[in-house]
Amino acid sequence: MKRFFLILGFILMLLVGCTKTIDTVTINTDINSYTPAMSSVQGITMTPNFKSEKSFSKLIYHWTTTEGEFIGAGNEVNNQGEAVIWSAIENDKVTEIKIPFDIRLEVIDSESQKILANTKLTIIPNNGFYEIKK
Numbered sequence: 001m002k003r004f005f006l007i008l009g010f011i012l013m014l015l016v017g018c019t020k021t022i023d024t025v026t027i028n029t030d031i032n033s034y035t036p037a038m039s040s041v042q043g044i045t046m047t048p049n050f051k052s053e054k055s056f057s058k059l060i061y062h063w064t065t066t067e068g069e070f071i072g073a074g075n076e077v078n079n080q081g082e083a084v085i086w087s088a089i090e091n092d093k094v095t096e097i098k099i100p101f102d103i104r105l106e107v108i109d110s111e112s113q114k115i116l117a118n119t120k121l122t123i124i125p126n127n128g129f130y131e132i133k134k
Helices: 002-019
Strands: 024-029 044-051 059-065 076-079 084-087 101-109 115-126 129-132
Touching: 024 101, 024 115, 044 059, 044 101, 044 115
Parallel strands: none
Antiparallel strands: 024 044, 044 084, 059 076, 059 101, 101 115, 115 129
16 A cells, blocks of 8 residues: 555656746857957847747846946846847946856746746956856
């Protein structure tokens, strides 16, 4: 009898585990290191990569940073999944950032306003360079 309940419990765990979908998001970057002194590079381009087994009619990608800015948008962006460019320039001036900070991203279902997935990317200042923490 004990073996029966053990097997039944295992089967139920498998069934519950198989019905739950996992939504994930990651942030891809075009470069791993950036400095405002590089005139040919505006900043770090960040592209979201959202994966889900479900389909959604409209998603909102909510980006935030406490340091620097997203070019053309300030420290907060809502879009439909387009890439954003982060730069160490605030109010048209190069800012000196001394401590590591995070770029945060939430993927939100626009109908239910439920956060489906979230992630962060840490940037580490290093003598005028800004490096993506791996």
